[in-house]
Amino acid sequence: MSVPRAAIYTRVSSDLQEDNYSLPTQEAACRQYCDQHGYQVVGVFSDVHTGAQYRERPGLSQLRELMRQRALDVVVCYAVDRLSRNQAHLYILVEELADHGCRLEFVTERFEDTAVGRFILAAKSFAAEIEREKIAERTMRGRLARAEAGKLMSPVPLYGYRWADAEKTRYEPDPETAPIVRRIFALALQGQGVTAIANMLTAEGIPTPYGRAQWSLTTVWRILTNRTYTGQARAFTWRRGNSGKRSYRRDWDAGIALPPDVVPALVDPETFAAVQERLRLNRLRSARRNRSPELWLLRGGYARCGVCGATMTACHIHGAPGYRCANRTRHPDSIARPGITADELDAIAWRAVHAAMERDDVLQHGMELVLSQQPSEHELAGIERVVSQLKRQQANLAKAIALASDDTALGTLMAELERVAQRLRELEAERDTLVKQARAWERKRSQLQELTRWRRQVAAYLDQMGYRERRWLLDLLGLVAHVYPAGDAEHDRVEISMALPLAGDFDLQTS
Incomplete structure (x- = not known):
């Protein structure tokens, strides 16, 4: 009888995560588990990434590719929340493993590939997801409370300032860097461009706010466009962009205003406004126009x-x-x-x-490469199966609610119906994402086919x-x-x- 082939998967949310969830600790526990069960470890895959996503994790992607090649018999994780904190993603991963003849096992929890086992797994993942949301909510609540109390949010002081107290609630001008900020504004007001200012600071050997030797155009630009230097301190001025991607824009007016004594002014509002006008004119007169x-x-x-x-x-x-x-x-x-x-x-x-x-x-x-990179239809089919199961479960719960006469049972059924509806919405969103990716691939394939077909005429x-x-x-x-x-x-x-x-x-x- 052949020895089962095992892959170990470990994950932490950040490089600073410690205690029992550190990557070395998880790997050691998983290896011990494999030794006890007679598994041959054929690979260890790790990620430093949030548990709320799964396609963006390079380590997990490599493991899934190995699984699709049927080179694995079992995947071993330290705990459920190390694999995923999202129920919809967990369902997708479990179904994908099962379809390729691979078992999923956890060191700290027992999981059986049965209806009951999958229910327990989903419940634990649901608990992990709730805990993640609670952590995010507590963090945001604490940050909001600090801002509403008139305290600064940044873990490090803005360039040109230093902390004025041990509690890090307000700034005072830094004797070394405040004159540099004032000089940058003065040079811009005299007509010096952002590039000239960056080159000048670099040539004089002045360290950047990040301790580097070379000043970039972006660093100078951010200093010249930061209204905080006028003494107008605000918190929560960054907003997520409209594109849906991880892009942010500064919305100064929507932020929470802090007391005027929190940040002393390094430049007056008139100088700041004049510099903004100078920057605007520079953009209009650039070669790009x-x-x-x-x-x-x-x-x-x-x-x-x-x-x-x-x-x-x-x-x-x-x-x-x-x-x-x-x-x-x-x-x-x-x-x-x-x-x-x-x-x-x-x-x-x-x-x-x-x-x-x-x-x-x-x-x-080029055409061969395009065809070899077609999005996985198997993953989409797996999601469709789970969606169909949830819709049947939703219909059964609706019938049970209609027949229920006991208030306690009715409340339990309603809560379960809402939980199923939430999971269904998440899975349908994942399905829509995959469909969009497949359509984008099809458009590119059609473009290349069109180019190949008409190449000689073109x-x-x-x-x-x-x-x-x-x-x-x-x-x-x-x-x-x-x-x-x-x-x-x-x-x-x-x-x-x-x-x-x-x-x-x-x-x-x-x-």
């Missing part, structure tokens, strides 16, 4: 600096349209920043497009294409032109790379 975009085929990200990777901006070089690296802080010497005329670079890029469109092997390889029509058509083709091919300084002995002047939709990169040596 050109009125003839069609003079630069590769504007907007197609042309990149081969030295630092920054996007090259559309500008004029000796009176002619051209591209130049915009990242001055990484190129203190202006000669080291690559620059090239638009005529030269656009011609090189378009020759590379010709070469790609004339190569059957590139498009064929290749014959390349030089007759207009500006928008050429940009569409650049997008489809994923073209990027890396430009190096003239005279670079290690690189060609221009190196072109392309990446077909959902496919790997390939290079075309065109210079």
